[in-house]
Amino acid sequence: GQQVMQIPQYQHVQEGEDFTTYCNSSTTLSNIQWYKQRPGGHPVFLIQLVKSGEVKKQKRLTFQFGEAKKNSSLHITATQTTDVGTYFCMTSGTYKYIFGTGTRLKVLA
Amino acid sequence: SQTIHQWPATLVQPVGSPLSLECTVEGTSNPNLYWYRQAAGRGLQLLFYSVGIGQISSEVPQNLSASRPQDRQFILSSKKLLLSDSGFYLCAWSGQTPKQYFGPGTRLTVT
Numbered sequence A: 001g002q003q004v005m006q007i008p009q010y011q012h013v014q015e016g017e018d019f020t021t022y023c024n025s026s027t028t029l030s031n032i033q034w035y036k037q038r039p040g041g042h043p044v045f046l047i048q049l050v051k052s053g054e055v056k057k058q059k060r061l062t063f064q065f066g067e068a069k070k071n072s073s074l075h076i077t078a079t080q081t082t083d084v085g086t087y088f089c090m091t092s093g094t095y096k097y098i099f100g101t102g103t104r105l106k107v108l109a
Numbered sequence B: 001s002q003t004i005h006q007w008p009a010t011l012v013q014p015v016g017s018p019l020s021l022e023c024t025v026e027g028t029s030n031p032n033l034y035w036y037r038q039a040a041g042r043g044l045q046l047l048f049y050s051v052g053i054g055q056i057s058s059e060v061p062q063n064l065s066a067s068r069p070q071d072r073q074f075i076l077s078s079k080k081l082l083l084s085d086s087g088f089y090l091c092a093w094s095g096q097t098p099k100q101y102f103g104p105g106t107r108l109t110v111t
Helices: none
Strands: A004-007 A010-014 A019-025 A032-037 A043-049 A055-058 A061-065 A071-076 A085-092 A097-099 A103-108 B003-007 B010-013 B019-026 B032-038 B044-052 B055-058 B064-070 B073-078 B087-094 B106-110
Touching (some): A004 A085, A010 A019, A019 A103, A032 A071, A043 A061, A071 A085, A097 B044, B003 B087, B010 B019, B019 B087, B044 B064, B044 B073, B055 B064, B073 B087
Parallel strands (some): A010 A103, B010 B106
Antiparallel strands (some): A004 A019, A019 A071, A032 A085, A055 A061, A085 A097, B003 B019, B019 B073, B032 B044, B044 B055, B087 B106
């Protein structure tokens, strides 16, 4: 079945450094969503991308959807301690929801 | 505004005991409802989804079952828990778009 791989699995950064997580699929994705899960919490929706090559920004977060719609990335500029958590990508079809394996981010103050 | 409730928040159950987790949604009608399981430090695995009362689809074979007795109520059950059933169980809903709204989750430990 369809799988969505995320890399890296873990990332430790110093506060102020940038961070990027990548989401890759072997098949074309109809859409990609990104979620953030704080330690001990539940996933919270960040953004959805649907168009080839789409780029969206939310303050220090930049989301991209690849031209071939097989990969996506989330980039955080100048990380802060509040960015700590696990970032998941997710793709959906008709009632099919597949989450990536997640990237756990730790920010060292 | 819409809210989603789950209970209990934490649960410790012995192997072989039954399970019932409840999820309710407020502020929306005819939501799509989902049960996910997250093992410690891992991603989310979709267990069940429902598009209407009494309509349940299972994504993975297991000793769990789900029911939707009312439009905004989703229940996850098991007759006999296994050690491997331990995890963080998340209920979610969606409307016309795929965006998922998650509940606070139930942390289940099977001993």
